[in-house]
Amino acid sequence: MPGVQNVKASEGFIRTYDLLKVLSNDVYTAFEVLERDKQNQYLRRSVVRAIFSYVEALIESIKVEIRSSLRVERPDFELSKKERELLGSLSPISQDKGRQLPLEQNLKLTFKLAAKVWELDFRLNSDGEDYRSFVIAKSYRNKLTHPKTHYDVEVTNDDMHYYAVASEWVQNEFRRLFTARVEGLETYIRKYIG
Template sequence: MPSSPRIDKGEGFIRAHDLLEELQSDIHRAYETLENDSESQYLRRFVVRATFSFIEACIETIKLEVRSNIRTELFTPDLTDKEKETLGSLHVIGDRRTDKQLPLDANIKRTFRLAAKIWGLDSYQLTTSGEGFVDFLRSKDARNRLTHPRTYYDIQVTDDDMHCHMIAYQWVLGEFSRLFRARVEDIARSLPPKDGKRLLQGSGV
């Protein structure tokens, strides 16, 4: 299996769409497998890891798009120090050694807010007032215990944890889809009506 892009075959450096599609497939397969042995802690932990791989890839995909827009001067915003810290390196792939690792909840809030600012999406605001965000925070705490265990109980994934992980996945996926839908609609409004309609139809919006 390739561990680096085959540029001679037309492969991209990131392949963000393929990345998200593959990670979503992992989540679906993880749940399907878990149905056959719902009490398996091993399989439950696999669901957690697959879920948070997808969540973190969503955040990085947004940053990738924002970095690209700034590099190509499609947008030339005046970024605050906090926003620069959120975005990290403007290279195609950020330098993980120098990019600041933000807590996941802060990373999500700041990344979505920054994308809405860069893209001028006045109609979009991350929804953090409902049950989805609360369950996301609970899910994140359970994931942190799992990945940095201190006791045997830290690696046990409870039924309540599983509920929160499912809601966290649905909440992030929903917000990610809503953000990009708002962006596509905004781009469509800037095009001639016929082209805008074609864009909306092609994107499934």
């Protein structure tokens, strides 16, 4: 059985930093191992699984931070019904993690909600070629995880390109979002605290 936090032993409820670190290392390691045997289909599929586990964790980590902000900062606006469904319960110990949405929609809505809650001038870069590569990689990943034919589990060189670009794009957008968040906090501190 996977490990769970032991609250009585003072273990934290949320360990998003550790989660992202582990999954980021998985992506790095998967690519590193694949580099030694580039045609190995198992290793290629392992890269795909590592990338999309990391992407899912990034989205959930943003939601954790949004929930925390809403609990602590108590903004003067109400979340829409869709936004509440996206986030799930604001309680740190609740098991309600929100409505399950398709990955692409979940990603866009989460980034948009983060910008709203944190009052950022931020927009997810979803107009460029890198985002299109992400969408293609996601569709290939869906075939891989729900195979109907042998060809659905075969990962080509072109597929690997899309996966690599998708991974880099998501990491860059995550970095941009949290850079904007930190800059927003610095501005707030200078303005209100001195």
